[in-house]
Amino acid sequence: MTLSIDGWFTSFVPSQRHKHQHFGHLVVVDVPCAAPLHKDEAALSAAWGDKRKTTFAAGRHALRLALARAGVDVDGGIGRDDRGAPLLPPGVRGSLSHKDVVAAALVSTDIDGTIGIDLELVEPRSRPGLNRLAAQVLTQREQQQLPDDDDGRARACLLRFSLKEALYKALDPWVRRYVGFLEVEVDVDGADAVFAVPGFEATGAVVDVGRPGVIVTVARCRPLQGSRG
Numbered sequence: 001m002t003l004s005i006d007g008w009f010t011s012f013v014p015s016q017r018h019k020h021q022h023f024g025h026l027v028v029v030d031v032p033c034a035a036p037l038h039k040d041e042a043a044l045s046a047a048w049g050d051k052r053k054t055t056f057a058a059g060r061h062a063l064r065l066a067l068a069r070a071g072v073d074v075d076g077g078i079g080r081d082d083r084g085a086p087l088l089p090p091g092v093r094g095s096l097s098h099k100d101v102v103a104a105a106l107v108s109t110d111i112d113g114t115i116g117i118d119l120e121l122v123e124p125r126s127r128p129g130l131n132r133l134a135a136q137v138l139t140q141r142e143q144q145q146l147p148d149d150d151d152g153r154a155r156a157c158l159l160r161f162s163l164k165e166a167l168y169k170a171l172d173p174w175v176r177r178y179v180g181f182l183e184v185e186v187d188v189d190g191a192d193a194v195f196a197v198p199g200f201e202a203t204g205a206v207v208d209v210g211r212p213g214v215i216v217t218v219a220r221c222r223p224l225q226g227s228r229g
């Protein structure tokens, strides 16, 4: 099944100001997918194991579909840059994420800034396991904001983890370095998110893709005026 959320919009309220935020064309596909890799992509992944090749192919497939939705025609294979991000034509922003059973991609041709997408599978975790994950990826302040009930806590923690990974993919083209989870904070209000990242304006969202147990998040970021970029 391919789920395509075309021209997906969400709204959020930063500093009491309402505005619409467009992250791009989002496509979700099943893994494994039937679509073959382009020969250049097959060459790129030739030495990888079967599992990695399978998710790579599904990610590329989702990305191609999202590019088509955005009206972008990519003839050859989609390579990777020196940081691991997909190589896209000038003016096109895109990102992808994959797990063993599902992959997703996000593409925009008109966004101001860069974008990222992440997906996570909700899996049962013990309370100590969850607390360990929370301590690794959330600041003290973020941990204090988590709900206390097990299910709510697990989902809230995973959402924030995912949002930070989506942000990382949007942020990396600007900073080109590993950014630790504790260097960034995220405030989540329903489906909308605002990140605190020094030097950048960054927002995010949680996307309901209609698949129970699958969390999809997206992020957008751009340098603050007068900052780097």
Ligand SMILES: CC(C)(COP(=O)(O)OP(=O)(O)OC[C@H]1O[C@@H](n2cnc3c(N)ncnc32)[C@H](O)[C@@H]1OP(=O)(O)O)[C@@H](O)C(=O)NCCC(=O)NCCS
Pocket: 055, 056, 059, 080, 083, 084, 085, 086, 095, 096, 097, 098, 099, 117, 118, 119, 164, 165, 167, 168, 169, 170, 171, 172, 173, 178, 179, 180, 181, 182, 184
């Ligand atoms: C790079 C990273 C975010 C990938 O996330 P993941 O959960 O391992 O894997 P996903 O399936 O979600 O994403 C993989 C895709 O991300 C993309 N990607 C990899 N490195 C990237 C980078 N530096 N910038 C943008 N996109 C990148 C690729 O398209 C990759 O798929 P492909 O190799 O098949 O093309 C993660 O491995 C990582 O290093 N995270 C640590 C940093 C971080 O998240 N900090 C949070 C605070 S900002």
